[in-house]
Amino acid sequence: MPGASEIFRAFAKIGITSFGGGLVAYLRDALVTDKKWMDEEEFLAALEIGQTLPGLNSVNVAIIAGRKLAGPQGAVAAALGLILPGVLLLVVLGILYDRFRHNPNVAAALAGVAAAAVGLLLQVTLKIGAKQFLNLRDLCFVLGTFYLVAFHHVSLPVVLFLIAPIAIILCRPSKPKPNT
Amino acid sequence: MKDLVKILNVFCLLSLLAVGGGSAVLPQMEHETVSLHHWVTGDQFATIYSLGQMAPGPNMSMVALIGWQAAGAAGLIIALVAFYLPSSFLTYGCSFIWDHFKDNPWRASVQRGMAPITIGLMLAGVHAVGKTACINPNHSTHFNTITCITALAVTGILFAKRINPALLMLLGGVAGWFLLRGH
Structure with a gap:
């Protein structure tokens, strides 16, 4: 079993190289293919937990994998390795942003980057929501949530504790059919 | 504090x-x-x-x-x-x-049940960022047209081609620098 420092190094490698997102794929490559610290099934189980619980999927998977490999120290090492490099780069970008944002050239370039980021989020949303957009009941929830949150500032707790339960109950497990 | x-x-x-x-x-x-x-x-x-x-x-x-x-x-x-x-x-x-x-x-x-709610929230996220980054009432129509086209171009390119999004964001920056200066 790897120690905390080896776990930190493995996750930091992802934290440094994962430009442009898609961290789950990087995690799978590192944990399953490269290091063989988990098999495919264990990884999918970790991902399932990570997706169901609050928090970022990638960080949650790192916590679960780190814990499995080296207990609490492993979980801390994995999460820090994944998060810290990006934060350091962001701090540098943030300092540059503060210093140069009133420069018209920089402001114009940043406006272009910000617009591109909106396009990226739109694409990700449409891609992972493809199934939901094609189902009428799901589409009602998609558009209803969008309308209430974007235009009426309905808060996230209200969405999660009032609207989500309705959607979940509509998808409740069917009674097991006898003799099938 | x-x-x-x-x-x-x-x-x-x-x-x-x-x-x-x-x-x-x-x-x-x-x-x-x-x-x-x-x-x-x-x-x-x-x-x-x-x-x-x-x-x-x-x-x-x-x-x-x-x-x-x-x-x-x-x-x-x-x-x-x-x-x-x-x-x-x-x-x-x-x-x-x-x-x-x-x-x-x-x-x-x-x-x-949560899947469509999450998608709705993400769309609201597009709106939350897009209302200043793309359709900003403080900017000229010209400016907003270019930012909207940039965003939609990124969406389209990502659907058409497997390309690292970070690269597209840099390209967006270059496009902004060329087209948005002085607006």
């Missing part, structure tokens, strides 16, 4: 409400940090979000820069800890007992 406590509260809450990943809390985060607490302007929020998308690692590490704008270095650390620690603790704890409820039929229902 009062600000630090507020940062702690806001990001702890967002951490525990981030069901369905980070993008789902974007509208709430924008509302809290821009409209309610005025830690950043709408423009700054959109820019900080886009910087987070460019940097490696989890894209929501951009909360660090919001904390920093709100209260300096202490704000940065508190925003990060508050955003990542609560959900991580929860995951750590739940990973022990997961096997007990993994075969519960309600788990599939929760996932099925």
